[in-house]
Structure formats: C-alpha cells, structure tokens
Amino acid sequence: MKTMKILLPLLALLAPLPLQARPVAPVGQTAPSDVKPERLAAAKALIDELMPPDRRDAMMESMLRPLMANIQKGMLDNPEIAGQLKTVPQARSIIEEFLRNQTESTMTLIRQNMPGMIDAMAHAYARRFDTKQLGELQRFFATPTGRAYVEQSMQIMGDPDVAAWQRDLMQQSMKKTQKDAQELADKLAAAAQDKGNSQ
Structure with a gap:
C-alpha cells in the first residue's frame, strides 16, 4: 500500500526517546565510577534541587508530552501524508491510536528508567563541576528565580514559537526521509533485478 510505504519510515521518527546513560556493566558486575564520592x-543534591523526587515524573511529562504531540501533529499535517490518509478512511484513526500508544509507552519507559537517568545525570554533573561549583548551582536553583527557571524550562517545548519551529523542522525531515526511503527502495529493486538477470 502506497500510504504505508510513505508512513513506515516516518513512524521510525517516533520511536521512544533514548535515555543516554553510562554503559551498562555485565550482570553481576558494578560499573566503575571515575568521580570522587x-x-x-x-551532584545528587543538585539533581534533587533541579528535579525534586516527588515531582520528577510530572516534570518529565510536562516537557515530553508537548514535544511528542507537536512531532505527531507535524507528521499528520504533512500535505502528502494527509492526502494519502484520505484514500483509506480508517487509516488516520489507526495511526492516531498508534501514536497515542507510542506516547504512553515512551512515558512508561521513562518513568521505569528514571532512577538510572538520575544516577547518570549525577555522574555527568560530578565529572564536569567541582564540589564548590555544584554547591553554588544548588544554592542558585534554591532561590525563587532558580526555581522559576527550572519550572519554566521544562515547558519550553510547548511554547508557540518553539512548537512552530519544531513543526517546520519536522516537515523538512519528513520530506528528506521520504526521498531517502524512495531512493533506498529503488536501489534494492535494481539490485534484485540485476540478480534475476544474472541467473
């Protein structure tokens, strides 16, 4: 189906956001730490100030849900995609349900992996800042201005200007993905034809 030929490469863009963490040690071993206790x-005290344990899930959701919703809107509003979806009446509702499930799966994955993310972030901060700097950062983020910055920075991806830029970038990315996917399909078809001719 031509619709799916266009959509499949784009759906790959909506895979769960990766959580970059330290390399995982083999089972039964502890990953070595190269930072001073x-x-x-x-660093852990700073992270607790930036992302209080009782608010971490809510803070991550306030940042990621608008981001993912905007990506999905940009994809479904793409004129070529929208045109293709019209040819199959059920396609849009099926795709929208898939995207909703992907969002929920991503949020569940992040919640389940939050301890590992916090640990990775603490090590990253500890490598880059000394104890004095970490203390100064913690004291700043404990001020009203620091707390306001943390709260608002988590919602930046939902800002109208940022969202508009993101949708435009998504449209550009989709056009390139479609072009690249078509070129790949053409090359694979040509290779298959060459193989058939050589037999």
Whole structure:
C-alpha cells in the first residue's frame, strides 16, 4: 500500500526517546565510577534541587508530552501524508491510536528508567563541576528565580514559537526521509533485478 510505504519510515521518527546513560556493566558486575564520592554527593543534591523526587515524573511529562504531540501533529499535517490518509478512511484513526500508544509507552519507559537517568545525570554533573561549583548551582536553583527557571524550562517545548519551529523542522525531515526511503527502495529493486538477470 502506497500510504504505508510513505508512513513506515516516518513512524521510525517516533520511536521512544533514548535515555543516554553510562554503559551498562555485565550482570553481576558494578560499573566503575571515575568521580570522587564528595563530588557525586554534591551532584545528587543538585539533581534533587533541579528535579525534586516527588515531582520528577510530572516534570518529565510536562516537557515530553508537548514535544511528542507537536512531532505527531507535524507528521499528520504533512500535505502528502494527509492526502494519502484520505484514500483509506480508517487509516488516520489507526495511526492516531498508534501514536497515542507510542506516547504512553515512551512515558512508561521513562518513568521505569528514571532512577538510572538520575544516577547518570549525577555522574555527568560530578565529572564536569567541582564540589564548590555544584554547591553554588544548588544554592542558585534554591532561590525563587532558580526555581522559576527550572519550572519554566521544562515547558519550553510547548511554547508557540518553539512548537512552530519544531513543526517546520519536522516537515523538512519528513520530506528528506521520504526521498531517502524512495531512493533506498529503488536501489534494492535494481539490485534484485540485476540478480534475476544474472541467473
């Protein structure tokens, strides 16, 4: 189906967001730490200030849900995609349900992996800042301005200007993905034909 030929490469763009963490040690082993304990402790205190444990899930959702909703809207509003979806009446509702499920799966994955993400972030901060700097950062983020910054920065992806830029970028990305996917399909078809001719 031509519709799916266009959609499949685009759906890959909506795979769950990767959580970049330290390399996972083999089962039964502990990953070595290259940071000093006092710096790690200060980094963990900073993370607790940036993302209080009782608010972490809500903060991540306030940042990621608008981001993913905007990506999905940009994809479904693409004129070529929208045109293709009209040819199959049930296609749009099926795709929308798939996208909703992907969003929920991503949020569940992030919630389940939150401890690992926090640990990875603490190590990353501890490598880049010394104990004095980490303390200064923590004190800043404990101020009203620092707390306001943290709260608002998590919602930046939902800002209208940022969302408009993101949709435009998504449209450009989809056009390139469609072009690249077609070129790949053509090359594979040509290779299959060459193989058939050589037999």
